[in-house]
Amino acid sequence: MNNVRVRFCPSPTGSPHVGFARTALYNWAFARHHGGTFVFRIEDTDKERSTEESYDAMLGAMRWLGLDWDEGPEVGGPHGPYRQSERGDLYRDVLERLAASSYTYDCFCTTEEVDARRKASGSKVMGYDGFCRDLDPAQRAAWEAEGRKPVVRFRMPDGSVTWTDLVRGDITFETQFVPDFALCRANGDPLYTLVNPVDDALMGITHVLRGEDLLSSTPRQIPLHQALVDLGIGTVVPEFGHLPFVMGEGNKKLSKRDPESHLFLYRDQGFLPEGLLNYLALLGWSIAADRDIFTLEEMVEAFDIKDVNPNPARFDLKKAEAINTAHMRLLPVEEITDRALPFLKAAGVVSDPVGDADAELLEQAMPLVAERINKLVEAVDMLGFLFVADADFAVDAADADKLLNDDGRAVVRRALLKLETLTEWSTAAIQDALQAELVEAMGIKPRNAFGPVRVAVTGRRVSPPLFESMELLGRERSLARLQSVLV
């Protein structure tokens, strides 16, 4: 395919959610796969609900995910502006040209009047009935005299509308079930029904990949696109592909109300964008029968919209975490260190900026934790004991209850006595000494021998490897901590 142009066009209402990311990803991957153009457009025609804060969040989300756009906000492009709130003149002009060619007509009916007529006629079809299509001039004058303002409606053609959906195949709607629809409010404000197809036409969009919720608006958009082509406003009717929903708990669409749906929740927990994206890609698509870990580049190479599954997918946190873990293991330690740094700073584990001593300690410690954490934020709990000021060090109460009982403290006492005699403070020396003194001399199992020592030194039952941790902590601080649980 040549000159592919796709767009992603969220409404800036609220916080970006995972469905947003999945749709953005598929559009982006489609564009990149075909060497096409990825357009980012903001559909902020709903003045009531759109906010600047949400707009910033949309851009922030795309940047965090690494889905770069070729045309759009802050990047510009030949078809700007890319915020619909700044394109009012364009829409007014299109509306005039549509009306001049009778593709549209003014409608003065109220919702109540329409409902009453439909009920009276016993119609199975709801929605607008076309009453004002050929309005009697006298009636029109009367309504205008009483101050009624009309909305502009698109005249749906007779017959049917058929398209070959990129993910679902042929779909046909009889237009008798698709009522004439409003293109702008009575006050003149353009509606989504107008601006979405108009901008797609103006921006030369060739493929529309969007959520299944918009499938039923497609039979209205295709005739409108044809009208735009007829008027020379557009050049082609784009192809459409409707992506399956991302569902939440139970069997309902993941809504913005659902906390699991918020994209930034994952960012703030230390998910890697490539990990989340990999997982999201799997919700409706797979790269191969026996493989589910891949990079964005590999996805771009393999992505084909025709392979997208049409049925809805349930978001599964456990699997998302597992996929993320796999990506963590793919990263070199230095990279994990860089990415974990903001979390460590935020938690106060290290200062901002990081001091030289802390930086050096971090470089030595990260290899121990990088391979055992699944999300970046976990580095905070894993490393805290190494960086905390001695005065602030505290042993986890629950872990102490469990392991630092009389038996545990006896073990710690033996360990302390033995370690005080060590002349070399190294991982190997510490391990040899404790192995001999606790496991062999005392005759207790390794986990019972090292557990109490671990809690005393690191403050927790879960920690980086014990002997390495003690080496990094240093002789004096290690011995002091052993001592402190004995008093």
Add this chain to the structure above:
RNA sequence: GCCCCGUUCGUCUAGCGGCCCAGGACGCUGGCCUCUCACGCCGGAAGCACGGGUUCGAAUCCCGUACGGGGUACCA
């Protein structure tokens, strides 16, 4: 109500008429490894919604039914 979409292990999926008495992954589960945790390794349970066709042969094609979802706005 009407229109449209969908239905393979608990979950995400592979499968596009014979390779499938259905493969992979997460989860669950038994075991191994092991200084904790995490990782890793070996094994197990678990699925083609139902009913009719078409065909020598159907998870795959067709038609019904059931169930789920979306739409039916001067929201997007």
